[in-house]
Amino acid sequence: MTRPLLLLLALALPALAGGPFDVAAPAPAGLDRAAAQRETRALLEALIRVDTRNPPGNERAAAEVIAAALEGVDGVTVHVLDAGDGRANLIARLAAARPTARPVVVMGHMDTVGVQEDRWTTPPLEPTEKDGYLYGRGAIDDKGMLAAAVVALRALAARRDALARDVVLLATAAEEGGPPVGVDLVLERHRDLLGDPEFALNEGGRVRLRGGRVEVVSIQTTEKVPYNVRLTATGRSGHGSVPLPDNALAALARAAGRLHAWRAPVRLNETTRLFFRGLAQVEADPDVRRAMLEVAGDDAARAAAAADLLSGDPGHAAVLRSAAALTLLQGGIRSNVIPSEGGATFNLRVLPGDDPAALLAAMQAAADEPTVTLALDRPPAAPPAPSPVDSPLFRALADAATTMAPGAVVVPYMSTGATDGAALRAAGIPTYGILPFPLEAEDARRMHGDDERVPVAALGWGAELLYRTLQGVAAR
């Protein structure tokens, strides 16, 4: 058979097997697949209908929906923790009948980012099924995961005699840009309700669909640390009719242009090395595949060339180094006035292990404008250690994923965005990130964007992945 024919056959096989969300393995004991699909969808729809756009958040209303879904479930105690101004966190604890190990936490955030309603094709706060997808703000960030976690917890509750550890659900407020009334408040005031957990499962990773099959499962073990670098340019003010050589806005524009082109040094860590090696296994382009293998290799010249090639993909470029993006420009008061000051902000995402102060100094040098000063928005702090890849929770999640999607490659993953996981890791709780629904890249990119959506048939898949993972790590 010719190669193209073989390829065609390989592409057709998943379709013959019934599509990406049909799992060949038998359902795990204690999970009714049809019920998990139906219940996850119903709860997600109820959560999307609660407006928790942050600000103002209003998470208390979403916490009440979750509390109602867990009411009367045997062995589950629910605490809705009021944080004032309509905000709340929720902790629900499923008590193992005879615990012999420390609890596992499964968590998600109840707030969402805002919407540009006129850019959506459906009402963003009204869950709408279209073309096999469920549309609505929060569908994949992060209400879908919360709904799946509640359904998994309810199914586990029916088997708590078989659990060796408590399973704790944590639903947080204020993940999308603060204020600190979410995970920070929980860790500060209610840590006892978490019961000294051994580890936690949060958002942040990915189950990547390509060509109708689950190709890569990325488990987040660490994340970049966000800062803002504020640029301030100063110069003489004057009349717009008399151009001045030290125009503050011109200096600001030059500095911003140079910093836009600036690149921090490439630096790999355990997570990103394993990440690129794993991706190489499924990469179709031979040049990219070789680069993925060489970027973490010992040959410095080859590694540098490989990093250059991989950096053509903005997502890979951001994983390879600390990086700063121009996000705000402010200046001017009137069209006929030369202002004496202007400002800009670069959003800086620091690799764990890089020194924010050294990066600031490098950026100041790269800006190369004596009248433009740079400052960090907060004092640099040591980033939390990455969560180890050899833990029972990482293994349980990897096993669950490869049972449901045989042939999928599992990799540890450093997310470039920030999640609540950083606060838990900083508090000494190893935390692993997964968004449990298989998504094509185009759908994953809708997170925070217009027409956020999740494949309807992926909802039960996600609940099953969480159930299998929690069962795997908590079963005696």
Ligand SMILES: [Zn+2]
């Ligand atoms: Zn999120």
